[in-house]
Amino acid sequence: MSDSKISSSAASENTVSGASIMLQEVTKTYPGQKKSAVGGLTLEIPAGSIVMFVGPSGCGKTTTLKMINRLIEPTSGQIVINGEDVTTMNGDELRRRIGYVIQAGGLFPHMTVASNIAMVPKMLGWDKAKINARVDELLELVSLDPELYRDRFPKELSGGQQQRVGVARALAADPPVLLMDEPFGAVDPITRQRLQDELLNIQSEVQKTIVCVTHDFDEAVKLGDWIAIFNEGAQLEQYDSPERILANPASEFVENFIGSGAGLKQLTLTRVNEVDLVDAITTTPGKRASDVLSQLQGSGRKIAVVLDSRGRPLRRMDRRQLSRAEIIEGTYDPDLPVVGEQATLNDALDTMLVASAEYALVTGRRDVFTGIITVQTVMEAIAAANSSMDDHHEAPVGLNSGAINVVDIESEPAESGGEPA
Amino acid sequence: MSKETKGLIYQLVAIAAAFAALVIWLVTADLTDTERQTLDPGTIWKYTQEHLQITLVSAVIVLLIAIPLGILLTRPSLRKAAPAVRAVANFGQAAPAIGVIVLLAFWLGFGPKTAVVSLVIYAILPVLSNTIVGLQQVDERLVEAGRGIGMSQMAVLFKVELPLAVPVMLSGIRTALVLLVGTATLATFINGGGLGILITTGVNLNLNVVLIAGSLMVALLALTVDWIGRLVEQLARPKGLS
Ligand SMILES: Nc1ncnc2c1ncn2[C@@H]1O[C@H](COP(=O)(O)OP(=O)(O)O)[C@@H](O)[C@H]1O
Ligand SMILES: [Mg+2]
Numbered sequence: 001m002s003d004s005k006i007s008s009s010a011a012s013e014n015t016v017s018g019a020s021i022m023l024q025e026v027t028k029t030y031p032g033q034k035k036s037a038v039g040g041l042t043l044e045i046p047a048g049s050i051v052m053f054v055g056p057s058g059c060g061k062t063t064t065l066k067m068i069n070r071l072i073e074p075t076s077g078q079i080v081i082n083g084e085d086v087t088t089m090n091g092d093e094l095r096r097r098i099g100y101v102i103q104a105g106g107l108f109p110h111m112t113v114a115s116n117i118a119m120v121p122k123m124l125g126w127d128k129a130k131i132n133a134r135v136d137e138l139l140e141l142v143s144l145d146p147e148l149y150r151d152r153f154p155k156e157l158s159g160g161q162q163q164r165v166g167v168a169r170a171l172a173a174d175p176p177v178l179l180m181d182e183p184f185g186a187v188d189p190i191t192r193q194r195l196q197d198e199l200l201n202i203q204s205e206v207q208k209t210i211v212c213v214t215h216d217f218d219e220a221v222k223l224g225d226w227i228a229i230f231n232e233g234a235q236l237e238q239y240d241s242p243e244r245i246l247a248n249p250a251s252e253f254v255e256n257f258i259g260s261g262a263g264l265k266q267l268t269l270t271r272v273n274e275v276d277l278v279d280a281i282t283t284t285p286g287k288r289a290s291d292v293l294s295q296l297q298g299s300g301r302k303i304a305v306v307l308d309s310r311g312r313p314l315r316r317m318d319r320r321q322l323s324r325a326e327i328i329e330g331t332y333d334p335d336l337p338v339v340g341e342q343a344t345l346n347d348a349l350d351t352m353l354v355a356s357a358e359y360a361l362v363t364g365r366r367d368v369f370t371g372i373i374t375v376q377t378v379m380e381a382i383a384a385a386n387s388s389m390d391d392h393h394e395a396p397v398g399l400n401s402g403a404i405n406v407v408d409i410e411s412e413p414a415e416s417g418g419e420p421a
Numbered sequence: 422m423s424k425e426t427k428g429l430i431y432q433l434v435a436i437a438a439a440f441a442a443l444v445i446w447l448v449t450a451d452l453t454d455t456e457r458q459t460l461d462p463g464t465i466w467k468y469t470q471e472h473l474q475i476t477l478v479s480a481v482i483v484l485l486i487a488i489p490l491g492i493l494l495t496r497p498s499l500r501k502a503a504p505a506v507r508a509v510a511n512f513g514q515a516a517p518a519i520g521v522i523v524l525l526a527f528w529l530g531f532g533p534k535t536a537v538v539s540l541v542i543y544a545i546l547p548v549l550s551n552t553i554v555g556l557q558q559v560d561e562r563l564v565e566a567g568r569g570i571g572m573s574q575m576a577v578l579f580k581v582e583l584p585l586a587v588p589v590m591l592s593g594i595r596t597a598l599v600l601l602v603g604t605a606t607l608a609t610f611i612n613g614g615g616l617g618i619l620i621t622t623g624v625n626l627n628l629n630v631v632l633i634a635g636s637l638m639v640a641l642l643a644l645t646v647d648w649i650g651r652l653v654e655q656l657a658r659p660k661g662l663s
Contacts, residue, residue, distance in 0.1 A: 071569055096571030106566030110584050110659035120570050153661030169570065179569075 016048035018209030019082035019176035021068060025401050026077030028063050037063045038234035040077070040401030045226075047082075047176075050203060050210040052224035054217055054257070060234030061213040065179050068211060069098045081177065096120055099178040099208070104186045105166025107154040113139070113165050114150045120173045138168040141202060143367050160191040167199070171206065180212040184219070190354060193347045196222055197340025201365050204342070217258060221246070221268045222344050228398060229254050239398030243269060267346035267382065272339055272362055275381045277371030280305045280361075285314070285330030293322040305361060306330065311368040313338060313361045338363055341370055345378050425655055432648050436641060443637050450630060459622055459631050465638065472615035472642065475533060475608055476601045479540035483597055487545050488590070491552025492578065503553055510546040518543050518604050526611035536605070536613030543604055544597040551593025555586030584659050591657060595650030602643040616642070 022045070028038040038060045045051045053061040066072040068079060070091045078087050086094050107116050114135045121131045136146040142164040154162055163183060170178055183199075184192040196219065203210060214220050220227045221242040229237045229245070231253055238250035246269065249255040281304040283292045292304050296319060306314045306328055315333035317325070337355035339348045341364045351360045352375060359374040447460060458464075494503040513521075522539040529535045559582050567577040609617030619635025622628065 069569065071565065092571050092573050094571075095569060098571075100566070100569035102562060102566055102569065104562075106562050106569075108563060108567070108581055110661045112661070119572070123571060123576075155661060 016207045017174070017176055018048040018207055020047040021045035021177060021209060021211070022078075022080040023064070023068070024078040024080060026064070026067055026074045026079065028060075028067060028072060029075045036075070036233055038067065038074075041234050041236065041398075042401065043228065043236070043239070043398045044396040045209060045211060046396050047209050048207045049225040050212065050223050052220035052227045053211065053213045053230060054215065054220045054227060055230030055234075055237075056232070056257075057215065059230045059232050061230060062181055064230075064234050065181055065211060065213050068177070069095045069100060069179055071095070071100075096123055096173065097175050097177075099170030099172075099175045101163075101166050101170045101178065101180040101183045103182050104159065105154070105162040105164075105169075107162055107165055107169070109154050112151050112153055113144075113157070116154070116165060117169045117172050119169065124173055134172060135168075138171060139165075140366070141171070141205070142168045143198060144168075158191075159187045160195055163187060163195055164198070167202070171202075171208075174206075176209060178208045178210045180210065182213055182215065185215070190351070192219075193343060193350065194338075194340065197343045197347070197363075199223065200342035201340060205365065218268055218346070222347070226396060229257060235400050236398045240395045244395070267349065267378075268344050270345045270381055271341070272343050272345065272348055272373055273341040273364075275345070275373065275377050277362055277373055278359075278377070280369075280372045282307050282369065283328055284309070285328050287328045289317075289322045289325040289328055292317070292328065293319060296322065303359075305369060305372075307369055310366070312366075313363065313369045316361070337361060339373070340364070345381060348373050349375075349378055425651075429648065429651055429655065432644070432651070436644050436648060439637070439644075440641055443634065443641070447630075447634060452630060453628075455626065456628050456630050459619070459628065460634055465616075465619075465634075468614070468616045468618060469638065469642070471533075472602070472605050472608075472617075472639075475536055475540065475605045475613060475615055476598070476646075479537045479544060479601050479605070480594075480598055482537065482541045483544050483548055483601075484594065486541070487548035487597075488552050491549050491556065491590075492583075494549075494553055495556040507546075507550060507553070510549050513542040514544075514546040519607050519610070522607050522611055531611045531613075533608065533613045535611055536608035536615075540601055540604055540608075544601050547593045547596040547600065548590070549593075551589050551596075552586065555589030555593075556582055558589065559585045585662075588654065588658055588662070591650070591654045595647060595654065598646045598650055599643050602646050603639065606639050 021043075023041055023043040026038060026041050026043075027036050029036045041064060043064075053064060055061055063072055067074045070079070070086070073091075074087065078085055080086070107113075108119075111119075114132075117135045117138055118131045121134060126134070135150065139146040139149055144161060144164055149157070149161070149165075154165070157165065163186075166183070170180075184195050187195065199210075200223065212223060214223075224242055226239065227242055227245055228239045231237050237257075238245055238254050240250075245254065246258065249258055281292065281296050281299055281301050283304050283306055285306060285308070296302075296304050303316045303318050304322065305316050308314050308330065313336060314330055315336060317328070335355060337351045337357045337360040339351050339360045339362055341362050343351075348360050352358060359372050362370050362373050364370045452460070490506070493499050494506055518539070521542060522536065525539045526535050529538060563581055563585070564577055567581045568574070572580065605613075605615050606617035606620060607613075608615045609621050616635055616639050619631055619638065623630075623632025623635055
C-alpha cells in the first residue's frame with residue numbers, strides 16, 4: 001500500500017495534511033463477554049480536526065481508539081481512512097502511517113531520544129541523513145533543543161519531556177492521523193497545561209487529524225474541535241462542538257458529565273489568542289540594564305521581558321531589579337508565568353495564581369513570546385462575553401446502530417443517537 | 422568506580438590469590454609418589470579441559486533449549502502453559518543430580534554424552550525461569566507502544582522485549598553455568614571425565630592432598646566462571662537502564 005491515499009501530502013504550513021476517518025457500524029465484543037465493549041458505532045472524524053473521546057472509565061474509549069489503527073481488531077464493521085477501507089490491510093503497515101501516543105510517552109528506555117523518534121522512519125527505509133534531519137526537526141517542533149536532548153535516554157528526561165518525545169515519535173513519518181490515549185494523564189497540572197498548549201501549537205502547524213481519549217472534560221473542551229461523549233458500550237450520548245455541548249447538553253448523562261465545568265464555560269471556551277494582549281518592553285541578555293530601565297519608565301510599564309536569541313522568554317525584570325543590575329543576565333527563571341496563546345483563559349488564570357502574579361507571558365509557536373495577558377484582560381473578556389452561538393455549522397455524523405446487546409438501549413432508543421439538535 | 426566494578430576486581434583478586442596459594446602449597450608440600458603422579462600439572466590441565474568441555478557443551482545446549490522455550494512460553498497463545506513447563510523443569514533441578522546421572526547412565530550408557538544430557542536437564546531451570554521472568558517484567562505498555570507504531574511482533578520481541586530482558590536472562594545463565602561447573606564433577610562416576618576424578622581418587626585411595634586439590638580446583642573454576650558471567654552482565658546491560 002505504498003502509495004495509498006492515507007499517506008499524507010507534505011505538510012506545508014496551514015494546509016490540512018490530516019485524513020478523514022469513518023467508523024462504520026463498528027462493533028467489538030471481547031471473547032467471553034456478553035456485552036459489546038463497542039456497539040455498532042458509526043462515527044465521522046473530519047480531516048484536520050481534533051476529536052476528543054470522553055466518558056466514564058470502561059465505556060469503550062480506548063477500545064474504539066485502538067480499532068482505528070487495528071491494535072484491536074473490530075468484531076464487525078469497517079474503518080475507512082481517506083476513503084480507503086483499511087479493515088483488512090496489513091495491520092503493521094497501517095500502523096506505520098498512523099501516529100500513536102500513549103500515557104507517559106511509552107518511550108523505549110534502552111534507546112536514546114533520537115533512536116526512539118527514528119523507529120518508524122527506519123522501518124519505512126529512510127536513509128540516515130534524512131532520518132537525522134527529521135529527528136532534529138521534530139525535536140524543535142516539540143520545543144526540545146536537539147543538541148541537548150538527542151542523545152539522552154528517556155530516564156534522563158522529565159515526565160513532560162518524555163511525553164513530548166512521545167509526540168515527536170508519533171509524528172516522525174508525518175502520518176496524517178494521530179491517535180492519543182490519555183496522553184497527558186501522568187503529568188502535573190501545570191505541565192499538562194503546557195503540553196496541551198504545545199499540542200495546539202503543533203496542530204496549527206501540522207493540521208493532522210487527531211483522535212484523543214481523555215477522562216478530563218475540561219481537556220476535551222480545550223483541545224477538541226469536536227467532542228464525543230460516550231456511555232457504556234461506546235454508546236454516543238452526544239457528538240458536537242464544545243460550545244454546543246456546553247450550551248445544550250443532549251441528555252441528563254451529558255449534563256452530569258459536564259458537571260461543574262459548565263459554570264466556568266466562558267473561561268474554558270475563550271482562548272488567550274482571542275483577547276487583546278498588552279505589548280511588553282523586551283530585551284535580550286547582555287544589554288545595559290539602565291537603558292532598559294529608562295525605556296520602561298518612558299512607557300509606564302512595570303516589567304521588562306528578557307528573551308533568548310529565538311525570542312523565547314527567559315525571565316522578567318521589574319524596575320527594582322533593573323536598577324540593581326548592570327548588564328541583563330540570560331539565566332532562565334523556571335517559575336516564570338507562561339501560557340500558550342491557545343491556552344484557555346482558565347489556564348491563564350491558573351498560571352497567574354500559581355505564580356502569584358497579576359499577569360502571564362504569552363507564547364506562540366515554538367514558544368516565541370507574543371505579549372502579556374493581565375488579570376484585567378481576563379475579567380473584561382468574561383464580562384464582555386455573551387454566549388453568541390454559531391449555529392450554522394454542521395456537526396459530523398455519529399450514532400450507534402440499534403442491534404447490539406446493551407441492556408438499556410431498548411428503553412430509550414431516542415437517546416442513543418448523537419446527532420446534533 | 423561503581424560498586425559492581427569494585428566487586429568484580431575484588432573477586433578477581435581473591436580468585437588469583439587462592440589459585441596462587443594452591444600452587445605454592447602443592448609445590449612446597451611433602452607429597453608421596455602417587456600423589457605427585459596424580460597431581461602432575463599436565464594431567465590436571467587435561468582434567469580441567471575435559472571439565473570445561475562438558476560444562477560448555479551442556480551450557481550451549483541449555484541455552485539453545487531454554488531461551489527459545491522461554492520466549493515461546495511468554496507469547497500470548499502459549500502463556501498458559503508456562504507454569505506447567507516450569508514445574509517440569511523444576512523437577513529436573515530438584516531431583517538429586519547424582520541420582521539423575523547414574524540412572525541416565527544405565528539407560529543411555531556410560532560416558533561424557535550421558536553426562537552432558539543429565540547436566541542439561543539439571544541446568545535448564547534457571548535459564549528458562551529467568552527468560553520467562555525477564556520477558557514478563559517488560560512493561561506491557563512498551564510492547565503496546567511498539568505495536569502501536571507499526572513494529573511487527575518479531576521486531577518488538579528482538580528490539581524491545583529481549584534487550585530489556587537481557588539483565589535478568591544473563592543472571593540466570595550465570596547461575597546455570599556455576600551449577601554446571603559444580604555438577605560436572607559428578608561426570609566422573611559414569612566415566613564422563615573432568616576434575617571429579619581427582620576427588621574420587623582422593624577418596625578411594627585415601628589421598629587427602631589430591632582430594633583437597635581437586636575440590637579447590639572445582640571451586641576456583643566455578644568462581645572464575647561466575648566472574649566472567651558478572652563481567653558479561655556488566656558489559657551487556659542495556660544503556661539507559663539505571
Ligand atoms: N483486552 C480486553 N479483554 C477483555 N475485555 C476488555 C479488554 N480491554 C477492555 N475490555 C473491556 O472493555 C470495556 C471497555 O474498555 P476500554 O475501551 O478500555 O474503556 P475506557 O478506555 O473507556 O476506559 C471494559 O468493560 C473493559 O473491561
Ligand atoms: Mg482507556
